[in-house]
Amino acid sequence: MTTASTHQRQHTLALRGLTKRYGSLAAIDDVTLDVAPGEFLSLLGPSGSGKTSILMAIAGFVRPDSGDILLDGVRINELPPEKRNFGVVFQGYALFPHMPVRANIGYPLSVRGVPRAAIAERVERVLDLVQLGAFADRLPRQLSGGQQQRVALARALVFEPAVVLLDEPLSALDKKLRAELEIELKQLHARLGMTFVNVTHDQEEAMTMSDRIVILRDGRMVQAGRPSDLYDRPATRFVAEFLGRATFLEGTVERCEGDTLTVAVRGAPIRAMAASGAFVPGQTVILALRPERVSLANGSPASGGMNRIAGTVNSAAFMGMQHYYVADTPIGLIAALVPSFGIGPLRPIGAPITFTWPVNGAIPVGES
Amino acid sequence: MSLGARARIFVMAAAWLIGLFLLLPGLITIPVSLNDTRWVRMPEEGLSLRHFEAMLYSSNWMTSMRESAVIALVATTLSVIIGTACAIGLWRVVGRTATLIGALVLTPMILPPIVSGLALYRAWVVLGLYDTWFGVILAHTILATPFVVITITTALSLIDPRLEQASRSLGASPRTTTLRVILPNIRAGILTSAVFAFIVSWDEIVVTLFVSSRAVYTLPRRMWDGIRESVDPTVAAVATSLIAATSILVIAVIIQQTRRGRAARAG
Amino acid sequence: MPAAILVGLLYLLPIGWLGLMSLGGPTEWTLRWYEQVATASGIHKILWTTARIVTITSLVALVLGYLVAYAMVHMNERQRLLITLCVLVPFWLSVLVRALAWLILLRNNGLINEALLNWGVIDEPLSLVRNELGVIIGMVHYMIPYAVFPLYGAMRGMDQSLLMAARSAGASPLRTFRDVFLPLTLPAVFGAGLLVFVFGLGFFITPAILGGGRIVMLSEYASLMVLQSARWGLAGALSVVLLASTLALIWMISRAVNLRRMLGGA
Numbered sequence: 001m002t003t004a005s006t007h008q009r010q011h012t013l014a015l016r017g018l019t020k021r022y023g024s025l026a027a028i029d030d031v032t033l034d035v036a037p038g039e040f041l042s043l044l045g046p047s048g049s050g051k052t053s054i055l056m057a058i059a060g061f062v063r064p065d066s067g068d069i070l071l072d073g074v075r076i077n078e079l080p081p082e083k084r085n086f087g088v089v090f091q092g093y094a095l096f097p098h099m100p101v102r103a104n105i106g107y108p109l110s111v112r113g114v115p116r117a118a119i120a121e122r123v124e125r126v127l128d129l130v131q132l133g134a135f136a137d138r139l140p141r142q143l144s145g146g147q148q149q150r151v152a153l154a155r156a157l158v159f160e161p162a163v164v165l166l167d168e169p170l171s172a173l174d175k176k177l178r179a180e181l182e183i184e185l186k187q188l189h190a191r192l193g194m195t196f197v198n199v200t201h202d203q204e205e206a207m208t209m210s211d212r213i214v215i216l217r218d219g220r221m222v223q224a225g226r227p228s229d230l231y232d233r234p235a236t237r238f239v240a241e242f243l244g245r246a247t248f249l250e251g252t253v254e255r256c257e258g259d260t261l262t263v264a265v266r267g268a269p270i271r272a273m274a275a276s277g278a279f280v281p282g283q284t285v286i287l288a289l290r291p292e293r294v295s296l297a298n299g300s301p302a303s304g305g306m307n308r309i310a311g312t313v314n315s316a317a318f319m320g321m322q323h324y325y326v327a328d329t330p331i332g333l334i335a336a337l338v339p340s341f342g343i344g345p346l347r348p349i350g351a352p353i354t355f356t357w358p359v360n361g362a363i364p365v366g367e368s
Numbered sequence: 369m370s371l372g373a374r375a376r377i378f379v380m381a382a383a384w385l386i387g388l389f390l391l392l393p394g395l396i397t398i399p400v401s402l403n404d405t406r407w408v409r410m411p412e413e414g415l416s417l418r419h420f421e422a423m424l425y426s427s428n429w430m431t432s433m434r435e436s437a438v439i440a441l442v443a444t445t446l447s448v449i450i451g452t453a454c455a456i457g458l459w460r461v462v463g464r465t466a467t468l469i470g471a472l473v474l475t476p477m478i479l480p481p482i483v484s485g486l487a488l489y490r491a492w493v494v495l496g497l498y499d500t501w502f503g504v505i506l507a508h509t510i511l512a513t514p515f516v517v518i519t520i521t522t523a524l525s526l527i528d529p530r531l532e533q534a535s536r537s538l539g540a541s542p543r544t545t546t547l548r549v550i551l552p553n554i555r556a557g558i559l560t561s562a563v564f565a566f567i568v569s570w571d572e573i574v575v576t577l578f579v580s581s582r583a584v585y586t587l588p589r590r591m592w593d594g595i596r597e598s599v600d601p602t603v604a605a606v607a608t609s610l611i612a613a614t615s616i617l618v619i620a621v622i623i624q625q626t627r628r629g630r631a632a633r634a635g
Numbered sequence: 636m637p638a639a640i641l642v643g644l645l646y647l648l649p650i651g652w653l654g655l656m657s658l659g660g661p662t663e664w665t666l667r668w669y670e671q672v673a674t675a676s677g678i679h680k681i682l683w684t685t686a687r688i689v690t691i692t693s694l695v696a697l698v699l700g701y702l703v704a705y706a707m708v709h710m711n712e713r714q715r716l717l718i719t720l721c722v723l724v725p726f727w728l729s730v731l732v733r734a735l736a737w738l739i740l741l742r743n744n745g746l747i748n749e750a751l752l753n754w755g756v757i758d759e760p761l762s763l764v765r766n767e768l769g770v771i772i773g774m775v776h777y778m779i780p781y782a783v784f785p786l787y788g789a790m791r792g793m794d795q796s797l798l799m800a801a802r803s804a805g806a807s808p809l810r811t812f813r814d815v816f817l818p819l820t821l822p823a824v825f826g827a828g829l830l831v832f833v834f835g836l837g838f839f840i841t842p843a844i845l846g847g848g849r850i851v852m853l854s855e856y857a858s859l860m861v862l863q864s865a866r867w868g869l870a871g872a873l874s875v876v877l878l879a880s881t882l883a884l885i886w887m888i889s890r891a892v893n894l895r896r897m898l899g900g901a
Contacts (some may be wrong), residue, residue, distance in 0.1 A: 082804075096815055382702045400746075480878070595734070618846045
């Protein structure tokens with residue numbers, strides 16, 4: 001199927017104003033989204049954010065109240081799941097417990113009436129792809145979690161579906177295995193060039209694998225973009241908090257000079273970057289400060305491009321490659337994640353500490 | 369979700385038809401017992417309670433009803449005490465012996481009633497229990513105990529076993545623990561098991577046929593003889609009364625359990 | 636606990652004794668009663684009738700019970716409560732009351748025949764009772780609840796995502812049922828089937844009343860042997876046959892339950 005996939009037509013999937021209510025609660029609230037052909041898109045959000053509902057609506061198991069699901073521009077709302085030709089990897093895998101691996105993977109082909117010999121050949125190829133050739137005759141319960149995950153993936157890929165849908169594909173696995181499979185899945189996607197839509201609540205997983213991430217909250221889209229864009233320029237406090245860690249500083253804009261803001265946070269002037277003209281003096285603003293953008297000042301005075309604030313250690317943790325500090329400062333509690341190499345032993349609680357960060361280290365974000 | 373529209377209609381229709389088939393015999397005796405003629409038929413001209421009157425004024429039916437009630441009450445009490453003790457014992461002790469005893473206690477529920485009937489008939493004759501109150505009560509107790517054991521075991525399985533460990537570590541003896549910690553926690557289960565035991569004894573017919581003849585004459589036995597001789601509307605009236613009594617008991621248990629569940633959730 | 640053992644003994648010893656009597660004990664030891672069971676054509680007929688009726692009723696009850704359980708899984712709360720009541724009420728009703736009700740409905744001058752005669756559908760009353768048909772109707776009615784509960788339990792416990800996986804793999808609803816739902820409920824079907832079969836073997840009241848003496852099953856025959864001709868040895872031998880088949884089936888049920896655990900434990 002690797003050769004076939006290079007010639008395979010790539011499909012576009014689109015959602016237009018998709019809405020689904022359960023009583024007064026909106027599980028999906030007016031979601032409009034285009035999935036580019038060959039893209040690896042992740043729907044990321046906390047539980048109850050509607051990400052699985054969206055995936056199940058695409059797969060055909062949740063009937064939307066309004067809005068359209070379009071495949072290559074054709075509305076497929078009414079199409080039953082078995083006619084949609086989407087490969088789905090379910091949470092918990094949903095492998096048929098009474099069928100050996102080979103039969104599980106061959107099932108989509110057998111219901112499509114593919115001749116036996118062809119089924120055997122294609123199953124063999126996809127087994128090689130997920131490196132499970134040796135396990136073809138085992139029952140699912142005789143496999144480890146990671147192996148089951150691969151079988152589920154193989155079953156979803158074997159019939160060369162228009163789109164592959166993954167519902168928390170790695171959530172049942174332990175941390176180390178998850179990290180391995182994230183890379184594997186990413187490589188597989190690159191090799192096959194199929195369109196993947198992945199649902200997850202794990203921000204690291206989403207950032208590692210995805211070409212693009214859509215952040216959801218209460219059934220609504222909050223922000224969509226490339227992982228690095230979302231990380232560096234979160235639109236809201238929620239995104240900044242959900243994707244990585246952040247300290248939030250609330251203050252009033254004092255001056256705008258080009259793209260540099262000076263913000264008074266509890267009386268201290270803090271400088272930050274923003275698109276010029278986005279803010280006017282006197283306006284309230286929230287700044288998100290990533291802990292890893294903060295460093296320890298080593299005695300040399302503040303240079304022009306840096307913010308600098310002194311305080312005392314409130315809590316300190318040794319994390320191997322890094323030290324994690326929270327300091328009590330005049331502008332509130334500030335977290336810092338600094339490389340442990342060459343900065344001496346962990347500072348005790350109550351010790352004086354001075355943090356610095358570049359002007360572009362803190363980003364203004366929206367409230368919600 | 370997993371049904372096509374036409375298949376869904378077919379399955380639903382079939383299910384409701386079967387439900388009706390299950391309910392039908394219970395429903396049909398009610399109008400029959402209320403008909404105003406002396407034949408077994410649906411009421412045509414009017415409804416009448418004459419068959420219920422006949423039942424209430426018949427000393428035979430009333431005596432049997434009283435006998436059945438007394439036997440059922442005593443057998444229920446005995447089987448609840450024995451069954452609860454047994455279930456708690458099996459819950460505490462785990463192992464081969466316990467499994468064996470558990471299986472042994474459950475056999476009367478599983479074996480064909482005719483086998484029980486014949487075996488107890490022979491034994492009761494020898495022991496001098498044949499056709500005595502005590503003999504019938506004992507037989508019913510044997511038959512009802514498995515139902516108690518099963519119900520109580522289910523109730524016990526919902527209790528955290530650490531509860532007993534906690535009580536013991538706080539200084540309570542096994543006996544005190546049982547009385548003050550375990551029993552209060554399975555009160556609902558005991559009540560349910562009592563209803564089950566009562567119904568088992570109240571309805572018991574096969575074994576009763578073999579261990580009694582004239583001196584003890586329970587209600588099901590009289591019905592059995594009544595049906596074998598000729599079906600008359602009075603039997604239908606008795607049947608209707610039984611349906612009503614059973615329904616009330618079962619519904620009472622369901623209500624009790626729902627209320628308990630709700631209270632537990634509210635607390 | 637000791638009391639329970641006492642009760643158990645009070646029950647098991649007589650059963651053992653019954654077994655001894657089937658061997659002619661305690662006076663003379665003989666296998667002639669078993670020989671009679673094995674050779675007498677009258678008894679063969681009884682055994683054959685019993686086996687046939689129990690098999691038919693078990694299968695019918697199983698199919699109908701499967702339908703009801705399957706429908707219950709697809710119902711909303713209120714419908715499910717209603718149909719549960721339909722199943723529960725006869726479940727708790729005295730077997731005598733049920734047999735009586737069927738007699739009232741099915742006999743020659745019973746309600747069904749009279750209604751059909753009045754409507755002119757038939758000229759002669761159909762013989763619905765005091766024959767095999769009557770016994771089968773009554774027994775199926777008794778067995779359905781015993782089939783519904785374990786089947787419903789198994790269907791309820793099924794992982795819905797398996798069905799969704801089959802659909803998204805391209806299987807139609809019917810195909811999904813055949814390839815996934817049915818095979819996964821098969822152990823429960825097997826278990827429920829054995830359960831109703833066990834109950835069917837021991838049936839006494841229903842065939843006695845609805846068979847009207849013409850259809851005699853094993854239990855009734857054994858009781859006749861004792862009550863009418865006091866042939867304890869033969870009755871004992873028949874009881875042992877009944878007992879042995881019951882225990883064998885129970886053993887198979889426990890195996891079926893294990894099988895289900897194996898399949899579900901994936």
